Amino acid sequence: MTLHIGQSQRRENARRHLAGRGRFVSDLALPRMLHAVFVRSPMAKGRLVEIDTSEAEQSPGVVRILTAAELNARCKPWVGTLDHFAGMQSPPMSILAEEEVLWTGQPVAMIIAKSRAEAEDAADLVMVDIEDSEPVTDGAAALQDGAPLANSGARDNLCYEALLETPAVNEAFADAAHVVEASFTFGRHTAVTLEPRAVIADFDPSSGALTVHHGTQTPYQFQDVYARHFGLPEGKVRVIAPDVGGSFGMKLHVYNEEMGAVAASMILERPVRYVADRLESFLSDIHARDHIVKGRMALDAEGKILAMDVDDLAPVGAVSAYPRTSAAEGNQVIRLMGAPYNMPDYRGRLQVAFQNKVQTSQYRAVGHPIACAVTEALVERAAEVTGLDPFEIRARNLIADDAYPHVSATGYQFEKLSHQASLAKLREMMDPDALRADQARLREQGIYRGFGIASFVEITNPGAAFYGVGGARISAQDGAVVRMTPSGDIHCAISVTEQGQGTETIIAQVVADQLGVSPERVSVTTGDTATTPSGGATWACRGAGIGGETALRAGRKLRERILTLAGALLQADPATLRLEDGAVVDVATGEARITLEEIGRVATYRPDTLPDGVDHSLTVAHHFAPSGYPFDFTNGIQGSLVEVDVETGIVRILKHWVVEDCGRIINPLLVDEQIRGGVVQGLGPAFFEECQYDADGQLTNGSLADYLVPMACEMPDIEIAHIETPTEDTILGAKGVGEAGTAAAGAAAMNAVNDALRPFGARLTQTPMTPLRILDALDAARKQRTDP
Amino acid sequence: MKVLLSTTVNGEQVQEAVLPRTSLADFLREDLGLTGTHLGCEMGACGACLVLMDGVPVHACLVLAVQAEGSTIETIEGLNETGAAADLQAHFHDRNALQCGFCTNGMLMSAQALLEANPVPTRDEIRDALSGNYCRCTGYEAIVDAIDTTARDRAARTEAAK
């Protein structure tokens, strides 16, 4: 029998989208539905003096204008801290600003109208009087003594700080043969999912039930949030996430607008829809990154890494995001530094600061691109000072493939990784000798090419260690209900969710193999708290590793059930039977004894013909939470080849390579496309994407015409290879792959650009590496040469 | 004040009263329920809203519904039903050239128009032709591959027919 795990099964649910039959929240219209639009603060910081809605109330189509007094009273404020981040503070947040506005775009009033256009017309008529004050925009300035408070509800502007330190780190630097150092700036950028955030809240007062159609990756988390913050029994809250037009971490945070839609629906007792327009997305979706990092690396005379010492300053906006906080990224930045390498000593310091901008929080590859870029840029400098080539210095320092388990200097436990095999594979794919020869030849013609590589580890399959231990009600487990229908088809309802990565497809493959059927016979339901068991859903690459394992174990439970029933029907020992090609087969002879269809028929329509006491229920449930390691790690390495036009500063990305080890590969086609999409989300911020603010805290490029996203013509072909090191923590052995591409693409690209600029002595340490910044770096290098 | 609009959408005669400021995208999505046309930016930058107007791809977010008076509109639903792009859709499926699917309608419209104008484009030409289509999920390569394969298949079929 052919196994389906490991096959490039096509995505059945993709066909709907190809036919124009997607079902997104933004497509849904409910009877008597109203539309919400928010009036937003035009200033980054100030005191709210007055909101005059009288004229707006007369505007055609307006049903109600809700202000803080009425709306906020409906919803318990939220606080974005976690207990295991000791000393962390974040002031409570409510739907609408009450006395103080904290960022440009913060909602101050909510218009409810019969159509979106009418609500927008009315919003223009609301008079908001704000006494503005000096905003805190710069992270470093925020932490200086005497700095004004970004948020008057906070003790000071320090949201959180952390220090990791091994005892011998100072000696390591004192004894080093070489110390390399640099400062890095990683720009603020944002998710720009093509479908903006969308929600329809539908409160039914007759039953007290709240149904929320919500474009999110974590429906159960929102079921819990809505129940607790609106004082509803959890059983009365249903969250449905149908097709979601991209999420990438951005759509799992609690936002003022979604909470507002729920509150408004409860007040008006009608469905209320809010769909962000693109300008609002830029002002209100979480932003990501924004780190200023100072890093040093100590090496011995042979180029072996002795230690790193890093300082990360992360301004995160005026409040910490809820419920996952805005400190988790910085926390991962300082813990992932140097992760691929044997590095005995380490110091990492993190400061998370409040400022008057929209909050930053988790977005695809949380912290990884920062830690990877800093580590790999320092390794590149180390290669320069020690005279080693980029492959050789990594070969000397990567944790050996036979040296596991390994505990990093930052405390991460690695079960088993494959850095050396990955490096060897990448060398084979890239052929660096040929690239060097090309580079030298082209330089003579005034063409400047460079290549760079970057090793990485990626955190996947988190258990309770991520959030649960910190008191957050974020599920560490997932659940599946698998049943056989009366006709012998299989149905799996599972808590992991689909945003196009192929969750439903891989779950069908896994379940199919446990039950000896083809995946076409397995239908999968996701994304509805009323029809699937509760679980963590999809984030931190848990879909394949944790969701897949849940499905596997549930499938096996049903298999036992079917075989027991078949044993009773056939008067055979179930141990002599197995499932294959839709039938129960005699293990010894391979002969088909009874079809699943026949078992379904008997169990459903003629249970009276079964021997007494035989359990004919063909539905099983199983929940799985990772145990063993607190989370898994995947690893890999990426390479980038670029050409820099030194006259214009424009970079052409010529080629990108990835070697990735995500453990057991369930579906190679889907894995590769996760990697490609991830790489492009890493290259975007490396070259183009940046939320630009002026000194007044105004976002100056908040539209898709001004904020540059990577487009087809700028992106390279991406060559991918795999090493497979399954985790032994699970039967399935899958880890996760969603964030790997994003983790190291920017780091490899930065090394490539700097390799191209080497003849000029110019070096980039800031992303995005815009043409202007490249020209500035060339200019600075030129000045240094002529005026040393 | 609403005005009467007559147009042909996916082969059907449509007569509706619309507000002059209503965009073609809102008209298609809200009045006709053709939600396969998506809105990603409402300013002509992302390509999610592309429809064919008299055979030419236009941004339905920028065109007013009243501008469609007397013209012929084809949306993804119509294109799907005619089967004219069935091979392109099949190659998108086969190559997994979509993830969330929100950009897919626009990608198919651009690809179909490209292959009409330039039956055997190079990969660079395909990438250029998609320069107004934003996709956050795929990284584009699979989309380029799917269009490339469709072009070569169509060319081979034309060749064989000769």
Ligand code: FES
């Ligand atoms: S919605 Fe029309 S181009 Fe983006």
Ligand code: FES
């Ligand atoms: S598939 Fe999601 S935007 Fe293209």
